[in-house]
Amino acid sequence: xxxxxxxxxxxxxxxxxxxxxxxxxxxxxxxxxxxxxxxxxxxxxxxxxxxxxxxxxxxxxxxxxxxxxxxxxxxxxxxxxxxxxxxxxxxxxxxxxxxxxxxxxxxxxxxxxxxxxxxxxxxxxxxxxxxxxxxxxxxxxxxxxxxxxxxxxxxxxxxxxxxxxxxxxxxxxxxxxxxxxxxxxxxxxxxxxxxxxxxxxxxxxxxxxxxxxxxxxxxxxxxxxxxxxxxxxxxxxxxxxxxxxxxxxxxxxxxxxxxxxxxxxxxxxxxxxxxxxxxxxxxxxxxxxxxxxxxxxxxxxxxxxxxxxxxxxxxxxxxxxxxxxxxxxxxxxxxxxxxxxxxxxxxxxxxxxxxxxxxxxxxxxxxxxxxxxx
Numbered sequence: 001x002x003x004x005x006x007x008x009x010x011x012x013x014x015x016x017x018x019x020x021x022x023x024x025x026x027x028x029x030x031x032x033x034x035x036x037x038x039x040x041x042x043x044x045x046x047x048x049x050x051x052x053x054x055x056x057x058x059x060x061x062x063x064x065x066x067x068x069x070x071x072x073x074x075x076x077x078x079x080x081x082x083x084x085x086x087x088x089x090x091x092x093x094x095x096x097x098x099x100x101x102x103x104x105x106x107x108x109x110x111x112x113x114x115x116x117x118x119x120x121x122x123x124x125x126x127x128x129x130x131x132x133x134x135x136x137x138x139x140x141x142x143x144x145x146x147x148x149x150x151x152x153x154x155x156x157x158x159x160x161x162x163x164x165x166x167x168x169x170x171x172x173x174x175x176x177x178x179x180x181x182x183x184x185x186x187x188x189x190x191x192x193x194x195x196x197x198x199x200x201x202x203x204x205x206x207x208x209x210x211x212x213x214x215x216x217x218x219x220x221x222x223x224x225x226x227x228x229x230x231x232x233x234x235x236x237x238x239x240x241x242x243x244x245x246x247x248x249x250x251x252x253x254x255x256x257x258x259x260x261x262x263x264x265x266x267x268x269x270x271x272x273x274x275x276x277x278x279x280x281x282x283x284x285x286x287x288x289x290x291x292x293x294x295x296x297x298x299x300x301x302x303x304x305x306x307x308x309x310x311x312x313x314x315x316x317x318x319x320x321x322x323x324x325x326x327x328x329x330x331x332x333x334x335x336x337x338x339x340x341x342x343x344x345x346x347x348x349x350x351x352x353x354x355x356x357x358x359x360x361x362x363x364x365x366x367x368x369x370x371x372x373x374x
Contacts, residue, residue: 001044001071001112003059007242008215009038012208016046017058025050026204028176028185032192033208036241040159041112042208043186044070047078047155050184066151073105076149080104081136082159085120085128113243116160116190117287117352129353132164137171144175144183154183161187162194169196176202210240224249237295244295247288256289256296261324267369268331275365283358290357294348298341304329305337331372339371 003013019025029046031039045060048070052060060067069075082104100123107114107122114122120130140156148154161169176185176199187203189195217235219242220226226234226249238245266274282290306315307329315322332340347364351357 001041001048001108002062002067003042003045003049004062005112006038006041006045007219008211009042009208012042012206013045013058016042016206017049020049020055021057025184027179027183028187028203030192030195030200030203030205031186031188031208032205033190034210035115035190036239036244037190037208037210038113038242039188039190039208042206043157043188044073044108047075047157047184047186050153050155051075051077051151073108075151077151077153078155078157079140079143080157080159081132081140082119083116083130083132083163084123085125085130111243113246115243118243130163132158132161132168134165134167134171136164137168140172141175144180148182152182154180155186156183157186157188159188160190161199162189162191166196169199173198173202211242212240216240216242216245220245220249236299237292239295239299244291248292256293257321259293260296260300263365264328264368264372267365268372270369270373275369276362279358279362279365282361283356285357287351290351290361291348294344294351297344300325300328301337301341301344304332305334308332308334308337336371340368343367343371 031043033039048060048067049055051066051070053064053066054061062071066075070078080101084100103123107119111118116130144154144156179185192200213235216238217231220231220234234245234248237248263278266278282293303315303325306312307325343364347360350360
């Protein structure tokens, strides 16, 4: 991964490359962004930049021997720690580690902007919660005790440290505070608030925002053949999440607008028989379709809030959506929208963790019904 292969985020890239050029690199960086932010790609690009033998002021060269290895994620001085479910593996621990690392490298190559859910599906651990085991702290210390093989720097990338077993998190505190010379920790988190304060205090935070709509649109325009209407719809739904936007490019046409409007009308009317039927319907959708529907719901809540606030020039909706938002806003207030947003986000959280879609959507329907029409 190079910085040039990551859309947008110029300010963050400039700070990272500038720290190297000024020889003022923090020994532990915490790349912190919301789910959907390109925190992991930035950490991978930064590791590549550190190893590159012919780096410029703005990026790695992409062609030197170090870059050739980094771009395949096989550089011997870049180490990875990532969450894994309790899957049945080879009894030979070293062989199992080698195989899962091959899977990890393949995942990064095939889905460079992928998230935790994509990774779990990739290695086939859908039925198990992904965690970073307590044994990983010993593996981190062992790996970093070795001399570097080729580069002047050693890099340890820990993806989603908030999923670390408490023993593992406590086990790396000393080496995180006083690592060997020319060793850099790159921690990548989606939930910095869940990390131990002792870990946060030992790192320098790099805030990674979601992409601007313009950056997502430009990436789609450059890499996918989409008509303007489809591309604009994807940009609106993605809300800065490039990985989600990419998934939507290959999704079948989803009638989320009609489905969401019908759903909200049923919630308002408290048509519980219809809501039960709809929960069954939502349960049959694939995960992308379910997430798409909830994301669309959040988008409509945003548009409703803009309508209530009189900020119509910022609105993105047109046609039937505009008529719906106009009518919808008559029954909403700011506190109601805050509650609805929280409920939809909680439902999305539970779906991502393999909760029963039928139960999640039924509960959400009842809660939204109570919120919209007390």
